[in-house]
Amino acid sequence: MKFGEFMTRLGREEVRHVFLLAGEEHYYIDRAWKEILRRLFPEQNDPKDAVQILPGDIDPDDLVGLLETMPFFAEKNVLLVRNAALFRARHGDSAEKKTAGKDKKTERLIEVLHDMPPFSYVVFVSPDKPDKRRRIYKAVEAGGMVLEAEAVKAWNIQEWLQDKLRAMHRTMDRDAYLYFHGAVSMMQQISLEFLDQEFDKLALFTAERQITRRDLARVFAGLPEVSVFALMDAISERDGRKALMLLRRQLEDGTYFTVILALLTRHVRQLWQAAVLQAKGIRGKALAKPLELNPFIAEKLGRAASGFKEETLKQSMLELADADYQMKTGQAGSEMLEHVVIRLCARV
Known part of the structure; x- marks a missing residue:
């Protein structure tokens, strides 16, 4: 599911025991991970010490063992598997032969994911697009939640913009809207972290509910690629x-x-x-x-x-x-x- 739906469901429903956060957009993955931690540890300001961080190539049997192990000093057993390799696509017969021995281990892991111990939670993080045909993906999707963190480009930034404006309780007039999309289209790489911070500054220094083109021009004035925006407009004209x-x-x-x-x-x-x-x-x-x-x-x-x-x-x-x-x-x-x-x- 997309980020907006994922965060809405995460806030409304009981916390699932299995998550897959997959995709290139680290901004969405980081925010989702922080919200999962907040839901799991609502009374702790910094619950990172309560999380076991595991490598992506961890043996499935080892992961099963950790999931089934009762925590000694905490109520919850939370595992974070970074760069999870279990969800990558396989290619060709040779790949099938190489993974034949691992499949039995993966099947045991899938069984546990279908019926998770009540004290254990696992979050898989992958920078790759997952193979939705794999049984382990289907197991996570059926019993947990999957975030599809698609890389944000100029053409699909609208969802982020609407979510941000909603969180700020602000709107944009048409000129500001067109200026924003034009400015973003000039960016060779879009940093949502940067945009998020700049909009937060804008909210602090602008009391009006409606954001204008002039407001945004001040925000983006320091970016060379955006300051060249007017030059490209003049050439277009x-x-x-x-x-x-x-x-x-x-x-x-x-x-x-x-x-x-x-x-x-x-x-x-x-x-x-x-x-x-x-x-x-x-x-x-x-x-x-x-x-x-x-x-x-x-x-x-x-x-x-x-x-x-x-x-x-x-x-x-x-x-x-x-x-x-x-x-x-x-x-x-x-x-x-x-x-x-x-x-x-x-x-x-």
Whole structure:
């Protein structure tokens, strides 16, 4: 189940004895683990000492032994299995032969997971997508809870945003909403920890219930890739004067040319992809999935792409590749970036 449903059920239902927290998004896994601990040890501020941390390749028989062992100095026996290998997909006959001996041990573990001792709890954590066909996965799903912590990208960050706004008791106006998704789409890597902290700061310093674009601009002002956001917008609008002014301002403010170059290359590539897709009849919000962008941002990018000739975008990509080499080897300066911006914004 997704994070929101997982946390809701965890808060409402009796705590299960088996959990699987699987996926790439560590932010969700960490929050889920902390909430599990809070539910298991409501009166302890730091219950970590009450947890046994085990390696992911632990022998299933050893795990069974630990689960069936009564705790000596506590009421609960809580085990955390990190990087659990038991849920990974197997490939081919050779893999089956190698694991044949382990299967009997795994079957014994599955039996215990179906009928857990009342004093034991086990949390499996895996960075991999689990193989849902495996019997051990089905055992955890049937008697416990499974969190699918899918990596958060620009196109699927909406769930996180809505949960965060709900927790803050705030809303966003349309301009703020579009600005947020546009800013996030510029991030090469999305850190939910960072966004979480910045929204918490915003809640402290903004008394209004509705968050505005201006509020968010203050939050993201320190991020180079987001501060370049206005430059990309000017290029999309083919406003050459504004784009050159913003480019020079970025360079004067100390933004590394490599950051600008990488983001400009990404933006031109997305415009080119959008142009090709639209030529095939894929338009509007339907561009979101192939471009891996929020639907509103994809639609906006599509409108911008319609104003460019495909040949212009192709030549700009080639010039950016050349600029990357020449600027890194000291053979040219920021004038190469200016040249690309002029080419993109020229209305010919």
